[in-house]
Amino acid sequence: MTLLLARRFGQMLLIMAFASLILFMIFDTEEFKKKIAVAELGGFAVSALSDQDYQEWLAAKGLDKPFYQRYFTWIGDIFRGDFGHSFEKNTAVGPLIADRLWNTAILAFWVFALMIPIALVTGVLAGMSEGSAMDRSLSFVSVFTTSIPEIATAILLTVFLALGLGWLPAKAAMTQGFDPWQLVLPVLTLVLYGFGYIARMTRASMAEVMTSNYIRTAVLKGLPYRQVILGHALRNALIAPFTVIVLQLNWLLSGVVVVEVFFEYDGFGKLLLEAALFGDIYVVQAATLIAVVVACTSQIISDVGYTFLNPRIRFA
Amino acid sequence: MATVTVDVPERGWLERLESTRAVIALILLMWVPLNVYVMFGRSFGDFADYLLVPAVPATALLYFLTLRAFRESRIALIGATLVFFWLFMAVSAPFLPLVDPNEPIAPFTPPLTEARDHFFLLGADFKGRDMLSRAIWGCQRVLVWGVTATLVAYVIGTMFGLLAGYLAGWWDEVISFIANVFLSFPVMVLFIVILNYLGASGFNIVIAVTFASAPAIMRIVRGLTLDIKTRDYVFAAQTRGEAPLWIMLVELLPNVRGPLIVDACLRLGYTTVAITTLTFLGLGLQPPDPDWGLMIRESAKTALLWKFSYMLLVPALSVSSLILGFNLLADGLREISLKD
Numbered sequence: 251m252t253l254l255l256a257r258r259f260g261q262m263l264l265i266m267a268f269a270s271l272i273l274f275m276i277f278d279t280e281e282f283k284k285k286i287a288v289a290e291l292g293g294f295a296v297s298a299l300s301d302q303d304y305q306e307w308l309a310a311k312g313l314d315k316p317f318y319q320r321y322f323t324w325i326g327d328i329f330r331g332d333f334g335h336s337f338e339k340n341t342a343v344g345p346l347i348a349d350r351l352w353n354t355a356i357l358a359f360w361v362f363a364l365m366i367p368i369a370l371v372t373g374v375l376a377g378m379s380e381g382s383a384m385d386r387s388l389s390f391v392s393v394f395t396t397s398i399p400e401i402a403t404a405i406l407l408t409v410f411l412a413l414g415l416g417w418l419p420a421k422a423a424m425t426q427g428f429d430p431w432q433l434v435l436p437v438l439t440l441v442l443y444g445f446g447y448i449a450r451m452t453r454a455s456m457a458e459v460m461t462s463n464y465i466r467t468a469v470l471k472g473l474p475y476r477q478v479i480l481g482h483a484l485r486n487a488l489i490a491p492f493t494v495i496v497l498q499l500n501w502l503l504s505g506v507v508v509v510e511v512f513f514e515y516d517g518f519g520k521l522l523l524e525a526a527l528f529g530d531i532y533v534v535q536a537a538t539l540i541a542v543v544v545a546c547t548s549q550i551i552s553d554v555g556y557t558f559l560n561p562r563i564r565f566a
Numbered sequence: 567m568a569t570v571t572v573d574v575p576e577r578g579w580l581e582r583l584e585s586t587r588a589v590i591a592l593i594l595l596m597w598v599p600l601n602v603y604v605m606f607g608r609s610f611g612d613f614a615d616y617l618l619v620p621a622v623p624a625t626a627l628l629y630f631l632t633l634r635a636f637r638e639s640r641i642a643l644i645g646a647t648l649v650f651f652w653l654f655m656a657v658s659a660p661f662l663p664l665v666d667p668n669e670p671i672a673p674f675t676p677p678l679t680e681a682r683d684h685f686f687l688l689g690a691d692f693k694g695r696d697m698l699s700r701a702i703w704g705c706q707r708v709l710v711w712g713v714t715a716t717l718v719a720y721v722i723g724t725m726f727g728l729l730a731g732y733l734a735g736w737w738d739e740v741i742s743f744i745a746n747v748f749l750s751f752p753v754m755v756l757f758i759v760i761l762n763y764l765g766a767s768g769f770n771i772v773i774a775v776t777f778a779s780a781p782a783i784m785r786i787v788r789g790l791t792l793d794i795k796t797r798d799y800v801f802a803a804q805t806r807g808e809a810p811l812w813i814m815l816v817e818l819l820p821n822v823r824g825p826l827i828v829d830a831c832l833r834l835g836y837t838t839v840a841i842t843t844l845t846f847l848g849l850g851l852q853p854p855d856p857d858w859g860l861m862i863r864e865s866a867k868t869a870l871l872w873k874f875s876y877m878l879l880v881p882a883l884s885v886s887s888l889i890l891g892f893n894l895l896a897d898g899l900r901e902i903s904l905k906d
Contacts, residue, residue, distance in 0.1 A: 265750050276763045393897060397890035399839040401846055401862060402882035409875040420870055504754035508843050512866065519754070523847060526758045538755060545750045 251557075255550070262546035269542055270535055271321060277531040278317035283308065285529045286337050311337070324535070334532030338525065343532045347521070351540065354510070354517035358502050360437045361444065366495060369445040373452020373491065378479060380457040389453065396446030400505055404439045404512045411435065422515040436513045440505060448494055455490040459483050489559045496552040500545045584631060592631075595624040597713075600657055604710040605768070614660075621657040625650065638905070642898020648891025652884075656706045667703040667856040670694040677876050689876050691861070692868045697880050700856040705884065707857050711768045712838045715775035719837075720830060723780035724822075727787025728814040732795055742788070745781035753778050757840065761849040771850055775837055786829060790822040824903060831896035835889045842885050858885045 276282075287296045287307060299307070308314040324334060333343040376388040398406070412420035412435065422432040459465060460483060468478045507519035514520075518537065525533035582588065599621040607614040629650040636642040655662075665671065665684065672681035673694035679686055688697035730741040748756065756778050764770040794800065795818065803813050844850035845859025846866075853860055858881040865877035 261746070262750075265747050268747050269751065273759065276759065393893055394890065397835070397893045398886040399842060399889060401839075401843055401859075402886045405862065405878045405882040408870075409872070409879055413870065413872040413875050500752055504752040507754045507758070508846065511847060522755065523758060526762045527848070529762075534759070538751070538759070541752045541755050542750050545752060549750075 251554075255554070258546075258550045258553075262543070262550075265546065266539055266542050267325075269538060270324075273531070273535055273538060274317045274321045274324075277529060277534070282529040282531075283313055286311070286313075289528055290337065324532075333536045336525070336530055336533050338528045338530045338533070343536045346533070347518075347536050347540065350516060350518045350521045353515065354506055354519065357433065357436060357440075357506065357510075357515065357517060358499075360433065361440045361502065362495075362498075364437065365441045365445045365448070365498075368441070369448035370452055370488070370491065372445070373449040374456050374479075374484065374487065376449070377453040377456025377460065377487065378483075380460065385453070389450070392446035392449045392453075394446075395442045396450075398443070400439055400443045400508050401512065403442050404435070404509060407435050407438055407442075422513040424516065432513075432515075436509050436515055439509050439513075440502070443505065444498060444501065448491055448498065451494045452487065452491040456483065456487040459487040462486075489556065492559060493552040493556045496548050496555065499548040503541050503544055580634075583627070584635070589628070589631065592624050592628050596621045596628060596653070596657065600706070601710055601714065604706050618657050618660060622654075622661070625654050625657050629654070636898060636902065639898040639901050641894050642902065645891045645894030645896075645898055648887050649895060652705045652709060652888050652891070655702045656709050659703050659706060662702065664699040664702060665696050667695060667699040668854050669696075671696065674874065676873065688880050691865060691877050692874075695856075697861075697877065700861060701858070701880050701884050704856040704858045704861060704881065705888065707768070707851055707855065708838055708841055708859075708885070708888070711771055711851070712834060712841055715772040715841070716779070716830065716834050716837045718772050719776045719779040719833075720783055720826070722776055723783025724787050724819070724826070726780070727784040728791055728818060730784065731788040731791025732810065732814050732818060738788075741784065745784050748777060748781040749785075753840070754843075757844055758847075758849060761844065766844075766849050766852060768851055771841055771844065774844075775840060778840070779833060779837070783826075783829070783833075786826070787822055790825065791818055794818055794821050828896050828900050828903065831892055831899060835892035835896070838885065838889055838892065 284296065287299075287304070291299070291307070296304075305314060312320065327334065331344065333347065335341075336343050336346055339346060372388050372392065376385040376392075379385060395403075408420050412418045418434050419429070419432045420435070422436050424432060465478060465483055468482050469475070473482075503518070506517060507523055509515070510517045510520040511523060518540075521533065522537040522541075524530075525537065583592075599617045599619075603614060603617045607617070610617065629646070632646045632650065633643065636646055671684055671694045672686070672690050673692055675681045675686045675690040675694070677686060677689040677697075679689075681690070684696070686696060686698070688701065690696055691700070726741050726745070730738045751759075757774050760774040760777055761770055764773060800813065800817055803817050808817075841850055842859035842862070845857055846863045848863065850859055851857045853864070861881040862878060865874070868874065868877075
């Protein structure tokens, strides 16, 4: 097990090193450097700049060195806890990312706190009696909500709950300090889109368990139906959804971009998009590293958790 | 010696149309004109509209055949109807009595009202362009780029999947590692970085979608190939001395087709979502031509009033119905394939 974990972590580090090297290469082009110059000095100033002045500006920003040299300095700095400097926001990247990541973590916490119970209950209810009217209607609801993309869900919720009924604020910019009401629409959007997938996984897993022999035995020996479901079926039916739930962390980092941009919530996704559009390489780098860490860790947790929960795999 | 005469049953025109070759011909007849029209329509000038003439009956005929083929699954029927509705809109847009989608007429006209001698069924946006016309014209680009991107991703993903699965060894190690690198990025991050690097356009969306989807497709195909390559007919082919490439394309590929078709339907939905989302974020298709994501992007700032919310609702509902169509189609196909 330790060997497996060490191998997976080694692979993760390799992927991170590879991914960040590619990013440094991508953002090394003349156009990107020019873009940063234009954004900082203004287009007119850049076109008026002499070549020598431009080179001096690049040197002042540390952009004159070749990318591999910058790459190794950057890696060295990371080990000292320095993630570089944001060109756009003119602050250190570390605290900036930490701040935005915290905002996204609040959002993610509420999404998971709502989504997991709803999805599991729906999935178990639907899978309990496959083919029944309840199963069909719940399955249809989950296909339906998953089919509506996040951007459309965000629009529908905003139009009806915020603009039409006026119950909730339409934006989540949090200009006057933290306001939990502003968080409701983004969280609802992500929950509505995300719960269907877990619910369908739970349903499939539950339906499979319900056809197994030991459930038939439990029913035949006269146990109350409640006890068969809660005591016998659920334990095995929830193994597969567990792995899917952990992997949803990865989905959240993608899905959050649209939702944060639409609701103007200052989180990780919005920061990433702004940084990528600006060519703010150190922010993009740090954000990508975090994204890769989250993706790989969730994968490892999901795999390890699966082996722990399922003895058939553990002892195989 | 007795001779046996076999009655060859007379095949009606419908049965003849249902043969694989006829269906492929119909799909090409629908798809190629639409593709050329959207991608290169500008270089044809006034002649461009005539390109779509053969596509209209082809689409109608295909819809009819689909209804017959999927009659056992109600879900697939609903899905196919939604998808074909938009396909039909896409191919017939130039022939419908619509005003020019880019022509400003009467800004901020609410739905079902008349302004400047023009009846606005779905209203007009903040520049006064007809929403109905924009919604219908908008589906062309989403459909064409979405399907093209998915197709390219499939070709590349399947190729590498077959290579990794069949040749194994070093091929597998290298291809799987590269796939893992791409899979460990969240999809949106990958899209943003690639499109930001290449610039925003339809062709670059195809490249970005390929980078994002091909690794996942490769994994599926690799898994299926690993399973299938131990079958006897593969050993037989190896013994006959067939070349590895031939075995991959002729022996393996047709046998991994089934699960891939269902996955392709789902992935079409994801790609459509991705294109709309990317366009909304400003990284996808560019104005002024109508597109759903663009419609959302343009009115997201101005339409935040109940009175003007139709500007957001129309594109949001359009894209949702198309994706719902793809997903229901995938569900229905899975149901049908499980029955067999």
